Amino acid sequence: MTENDEQLAERLATAAGAILLALRAEGLEGKALGQAGDEAANAMLCRELRAARPDDAILSEEEKDSAARLAYNRVWIVDPLDGTREYGEGRNDWAVHVALAVDGVATVGAVALPGLGITLTSGAPVPLCPANQPLKMLVSRTRPAAEAVSVAERIGAELLAMGSAGAKAMAVVRGEADIYLHTGGQYEWDNCAPVAVAQAAGLHVSRVDGSAIRYNAADSYMPDLLICRMELAQEVLRLAAEYSPK
Structure with missing residues (x-):
């Protein structure tokens, strides 16, 4: 078969x-x-x-x-x-x-x-768990993005440090966290599979400006990414847009 x-x-x-x-x-x-x-x-x-x-x-x-x-x-x-x-x-x-x-x-x-x-996998979506209380936001173990730290502070989310992009995205899918906001740059291979799985699970997935993520571009570099629960997306996008370095 x-x-x-x-x-x-x-x-x-x-x-x-x-x-x-x-x-x-x-x-x-x-x-x-x-x-x-x-x-x-x-x-x-x-x-x-x-x-x-x-x-x-x-x-x-x-x-x-x-x-x-x-x-x-x-x-x-x-x-x-x-x-x-x-x-x-x-x-x-x-x-x-x-x-x-x-x-x-x-x-x-x-x-x-x-x-x-x-x-x-995208073919067998994981049922979403209830949101964490307090909310949990994933950040890099070695270089947490200032934007993510700022957004977490403003929405009262706890920061959860974790390694790979795939592990962080799947932590949201599995209900261990609620938000994965990344602004430190990635490549298409860093997030294409996680995005497909997250979308199938019913999560919000976009660039940090709210636009759709597109793949197979001439330049495989991707500056930013947001994967989060649907009900949090509008607020996270708004706060990310308002962020300005001190």
Whole structure:
């Protein structure tokens, strides 16, 4: 039986996570582990995607980009290891992203959280939990964005530091947090799969100016992102727009 796109994304993200866990069990640490993990997971993902979907393009963090992908309607956007630092440190807040953008829209996504033993997908949306009280906002472990800190203060949200973009986005999907506001810059592979999963779960997803997120752009850099509960979106967007550095 032929896999559909959702099944393919889930299988590959989960398999890449298994490769990464096995490598970590071999005793490598730090940067050496991160590099080995990136290479091994990327090789498998790209090989399998090319075999299963030969007529689609691929954009991966670990592959040399080509402008040829701009001519394709269907582009697989992959991050073989999101949160290399956390992975190398033996933490659980890292992820594998496998997404399919169709005509620039994040349509299919799978985010594996191998350290937790789960893979979340757009094909099997997670029912949303009630909002946290007080609200919780996710920020980077190493460089929390000033805008996010300001918004959290104004809405009375607690800050929750976490590693990879995928882990943070899935924390909102899973109900561990309510808001993920990122203004420090990312790339398409950092958030395409998380965005597809978050949208399927019924969360608000946009740029920080409220505009829709588009993929398969000539420049894969993406300055900002908001993933949050629908009922919080208008206020968070308003406060983010009002922010000005002191």
